[in-house]
Amino acid sequence: MTQETFRALVLTQQDKDTRYAFQNLTLDALPEGDVLVNVAYSSLNYKDGLAVTGKGKVVRKFPMVPGIDFSGVVAKSDSKDFKVGDEVVLTGWGVGESHWGGFAQKARVNSEWLTRLPRGLDLEQAMAIGTAGFTAMLSVMALEDRGLKPGDGPVVVTGAAGGVGSVAVALLAKLGYTITASTGRAELRDYLETLGANEFIGRQDLGRDAKPLEKETWAGAIDTVGGQTLATVLSQMRYGGTVVACGLAGGTALETTVFPFILRGVALLGIDSVMCEAKRRKRAWSRLAADLPPDRLSKMTHKIGLSEIPRLADSILKGQVRGRVVVDVNATPS
Numbered sequence: 441m442t443q444e445t446f447r448a449l450v451l452t453q454q455d456k457d458t459r460y461a462f463q464n465l466t467l468d469a470l471p472e473g474d475v476l477v478n479v480a481y482s483s484l485n486y487k488d489g490l491a492v493t494g495k496g497k498v499v500r501k502f503p504m505v506p507g508i509d510f511s512g513v514v515a516k517s518d519s520k521d522f523k524v525g526d527e528v529v530l531t532g533w534g535v536g537e538s539h540w541g542g543f544a545q546k547a548r549v550n551s552e553w554l555t556r557l558p559r560g561l562d563l564e565q566a567m568a569i570g571t572a573g574f575t576a577m578l579s580v581m582a583l584e585d586r587g588l589k590p591g592d593g594p595v596v597v598t599g600a601a602g603g604v605g606s607v608a609v610a611l612l613a614k615l616g617y618t619i620t621a622s623t624g625r626a627e628l629r630d631y632l633e634t635l636g637a638n639e640f641i642g643r644q645d646l647g648r649d650a651k652p653l654e655k656e657t658w659a660g661a662i663d664t665v666g667g668q669t670l671a672t673v674l675s676q677m678r679y680g681g682t683v684v685a686c687g688l689a690g691g692t693a694l695e696t697t698v699f700p701f702i703l704r705g706v707a708l709l710g711i712d713s714v715m716c717e718a719k720r721r722k723r724a725w726s727r728l729a730a731d732l733p734p735d736r737l738s739k740m741t742h743k744i745g746l747s748e749i750p751r752l753a754d755s756i757l758k759g760q761v762r763g764r765v766v767v768d769v770n771a772t773p774s
C-alpha cells in the first residue's frame with residue numbers, strides 16, 4: 441500500500457546557510473504530538489521571514505517546517521479535548537521554530553497548543569488574522585487593561601501598514617479610538633484611512649533622535665518597530681499614557697531615559713504572543729471575532745500558495761509587504 445504524502449516547505453542548514461526546498465513527505469516524518477491536523481491555511485509573519493531567509497536565529501533545529509501559525513481540521517486525535525473534524529487554530533508555542541509548523545499540508549502538534557476556531561470566523565479569516573492579528577489584539581487588550589478609553593486622546597500605531605499595525609488600526613478604529621498611523625510608505629495612506637486611521641506621521645518623524653521629554657501627544661501607543669521609534673514615542677506620551685511594545689522591525693536596542701516614567705507616570709508594557717496563557721488566548725480570539733470588521737480584514741489581506749513564500753519572506757523583512765498574507769497550503773503550485 442502506498443503511503444499518503446503531503447507537501448511541505450522544508451528548511452535545512454548547510455555551512456550556516458539556511459536552504460529551503462519543497463518536499464513531498466509521509467506522515468511518519470512528522471514530529472510527535474497527540475493531534476494530527478489537516479492544515480487549511482497558514483500565514484506569513486515577520487518571524488517567518490527571519491526563519492525562511494535565515495536572517496534571524498529563529499529556527500532552533502533542522503530540518504524544520506517553518507510557519508508559526510495555522511488553521512485547519514483535526515484529522516486524528518488521541519486527546520480528549522479534540523475530535524476528528526474539529527476546526528482549530530494555532531499560533532506560537534515555538535511551532536515553526538522548534539516544532540514543525542504550518543507551511544505544510546499536515547501538522548502534528550500537542551493538543552494544549554490548539555485553540556478552537558472561534559465562532560464567527562472561518563479558517564481563512566483566522567489566518568488572515570494569524571499571529572500578527574492576535575498580537576495586535578493582545579496589544580489593544582493591554583491598553584484597555586491599563587484603563588485607556590477612546591476619549592482619552594490619540595493612539596499612535598507604528599509600522600502601521602504592516603501586519604500587526606494594520607490589524608491594530610482596524611481594531612482601534614472599530615472601538616472608537618482616534619488613531620495616528622506612523623508609516624514609512626506615504627503611498628499607503630489611503631489604505632490606512634480605509635482601515636480607520638485618522639491622522640498620519642512619517643516613519644522618519646519618530647525614527648529620529650528625541651529629547652528626553654517632548655510635547656505630550658499620545659494617550660496610548662502600539663509600537664511594532666522598537667529602537668529609536670519606541671524611544672521617541674516614549675518621550676511624547678501624555679501624562680499617565682501607556683505604550684505597548686510588541687515588535688522590533690526597526691531595531692532591538694532601546695536608549696531612553698527614566699523621565700517619561702518618573703515625571704509623567706508613563707507605562708511601558710511588553711507583549712508576548714508565543715507563550716500567552718490559554719485563557720487570555722481564548723479571550724483574544726473571541727474579541728477578534730467580535731471587534732475586527734470582516735470587510736476591513738479582507739481589505740488588508742492577500743492570499744498566496746506555498747511556492748510564493750520564499751519570495752515574500754524576503755519582502756516582509758524589507759518592510760515591503762502591506763497588511764496580511766494568508767498562505768493557502770493546498771493551492772496548486774504555480
Ligand SMILES: NC(=O)c1ccc[n+]([C@@H]2O[C@H](COP(=O)([O-])OP(=O)(O)OC[C@H]3O[C@@H](n4cnc5c(N)ncnc54)[C@H](OP(=O)(O)O)[C@@H]3O)[C@@H](O)[C@H]2O)c1
Binds near residue numbers: 690
Ligand atoms: N511580541 C510578539 O509576540 C510578536 C508577535 C507578532 C509580531 N511581532 C513583531 O512585530 C513586528 C511586526 O510584525 P509584522 O508581522 O506586522 O511585520 P510586517 O508586516 O513586516 O510589519 C512591520 C512594519 O514595520 C515597518 N518597518 C519595517 N522596517 C522598518 C524599519 N527599518 N524602520 C521602521 N519601520 C519599519 C513597516 O511599516 P510601514 O511601512 O507602515 O512603516 C512594516 O510594514 C515584528 O518585529 C515582529 O517580530 C511580535
